[in-house]
Amino acid sequence: MASKPFWGSSTDPDDPLTQALEPPPDESPDERQVRLHQQQEAARVSHEIDEHIQEDKKELDRRKKAIKILLLGQAESGKSTTLKNFQLAFSPSHFRNERLAWRTIIQLNLIRHIKKLLEVLQDEYDESVSAPSASYLAKGKGVAGRPPPAGVRFSTSPLTDQHRRMRMRLTPLLPIEEELTKKLLPEANDRVQDVCVRAGSGWKGVLAAISANNAQNPPPPLMPPSALKNGGGSRPGTADARRSNDPTTVLAACRDDIVALWEDPVVQTVLKKRNVRLQDMPGFFLNDAGRIAAMNYEPTDDDIVRARLRTLGVEEHRFTMEGGQSTSRFGNYGVDLQLGALPGSEWYIYDVGGSRSNRPHWIPYFDDVQAIIFLAPLAFNLTLEEDAKVNRLEDSILLWRTICENPLLSKATLILFLNKMDILQATLAAGIRVVKYVPSYGDQPNDVQHVTKYFRDKFRGYHKRLSPKTRPFYWHETSVIDTRATSVILVGVREGILRAHLQSVNVI
CATH class of the missing domain: 3.40.50.300 (P-loop containing nucleotide triphosphate hydrolases)
Structure with missing residues (x-):
């Protein structure tokens, strides 16, 4: 005896599914067109969902x-x-594609160590300044044998006026450090001692946008740091003043002072006296300041590896x-x-x-x-x-x-x-x-x-x-x-x- 197929060739008019799928008895041609279009759209969406499920399954299998x-x-x-x-x-190709973002991080590392150096020198000067002693005044010391005017203070520090002038010429770097730190970590405050980013914050995109903006506004002719400040040939709102926010330009203008201050024997003596070893701190680049503080600086692989960037949270890195x-x-x-x-x-x-x-x-x-x-x-x-x-x-x-x-x-x-x-x-x-x-x-x-x-x-x-x-x-x-x-x-x-x-x- 021949077996009867499970699905009959004729539909049962009493079947609820059959009744639901049948078109309305009084359906017009336009309504039929709309219904068929809706069915096609529903089939397309269903197919896309199936494809997404398959892709998710493949991704899960790949991760396993x-x-x-x-x-x-x-x-x-x-x-x-x-x-x-x-x-x-x-x-390596993935690593080197991120070189431009790391250039700004390295520059920020360098500026942070310059800031620390300037703070140490300022502390040394402040602690060495004192009012003249009573015995000093009793001896009539001063200009032409006259006692010094009231309020005059003397420094016993080995730092000279030349050191203080170099320090003043490097101060345009400080607002750059503060601004970049805020862009990388908006909630940063004075207690943050590191260059920090929050995991998943897209910090590389932020730095890429900064670099693109700087590329669209070519730098003015290189000038000393004093010319980058208001009153030194530029006014607030001019192109020159805006360029003072570009770390590459300001570092290049400050390069000679950075190298001279770091290599100065008196400065090294002060650091040793105060037991400060900047070279042991993460992200140290002062020995390479002459190379990094240049308009055409491109980070080497070693530079990127040495750069200090603290991650807050958990960050997943996938690579092939x-x-x-x-x-x-x-x-x-x-x-x-x-x-x-x-x-x-x-x-x-x-x-x-x-x-x-x-x-x-x-x-x-x-x-x-x-x-x-x-x-x-x-x-x-x-x-x-x-x-x-x-x-x-x-x-x-x-x-x-x-x-x-x-x-x-x-x-x-x-x-x-x-x-x-x-x-x-x-x-x-x-x-x-x-x-x-x-x-x-x-x-x-x-x-x-x-x-x-x-x-x-x-x-x-x-x-x-x-x-x-x-x-x-x-x-x-x-x-x-x-x-x-x-x-x-x-x-x-x-x-x-x-x-x-x-x-x-x-x-x-």
Whole structure:
């Protein structure tokens, strides 16, 4: 007996769906046209929704296959610099496309250090000025043997009138620093000590707009800083006065004074006397002022990596590997892997704010991350910016313990960067002893090798004792502003992470 098809060739007039789809009995030709058009539009919208669902599914599948890395560490530990090294090493075209935005950040870093230098010199002058003593007046000291007029004050500072004149000529840079800081972070105030941006704020677009505006208004002939101020040949509202807001133009006009003031032996003596080491601060470019304060300045890769920019919040960076094949073995990872499929693979790196107030926001990113690069600067003699009572290295160790024992991260590969080795070497060379800040260090030799081993063993011990399950301990001694040395380290890190990722999906 032949089977009857499920869908009959004739429709049931009593079926509610059939009745709903039938046209009205008295439908006119125009109404029919409208109805058919509405049906076609509904079908088109339905098709678009289906396509969006498929695209979202593909994106979700792609993200599941991507490698996700979380950069952790306290503020100023080097997370953003490590991210830039990753981009430079494995996605160089993307890195260099952002060169113009970074030029303004580097200029702002330079201006901030000039501002700090001027503040130190002003403090030195203010503290050295005093009224003449009674014995001085009793001796009749003054012009032509006459006592000095009332209110006259004398300075014992080694700074001269020439230093004060240079300081005055550099003051046009200060409003530029304030304006750029406000544009990058509108809620910034005097307590903000860094160049800061909020995650997802589109700060690169802001800087691109500033650069485009400056390009549309060519600068006037280069003039000394005094000519950029009102009354020096320009009036408020003129093109010259507007150009005084362009950091490139004003820095170029101030270049000779910047270099002369920074290289002046008296200024260096004052800095040493007041225990100020600008060269140890993030984003230091005063040694390169002659090159950076130029109209045709273009940042180098090293400049961009060294630039200081503090991220507030969590920022996701997605990039595609551009590197070629490599077959390498790295002792710290035990990797011996042909990476022919690596170019084109997607990586997500999450750069999170490291200050204490930002740390609760890390947890949502712990769920499916494959690896954590934890940056711990060996700054045993420094304290946290947000709490001067807390030692920076002690805070790093406490944070490392929290990461090691977190059950959400039990499957993640933990990679420790003992960072800022260059600063550690300079600190020890200056005669600063570890035992003064870390009593448990005892009488061990105060050199880089022993100090590094002491703190590395501390991190290793907590990693072994607190991890929910046994996992290898990976570590590197780094100075992430050294792009060449860091690129070699990151190749090993990349291949180690990739190997762990392939093992997790049962590929190897």
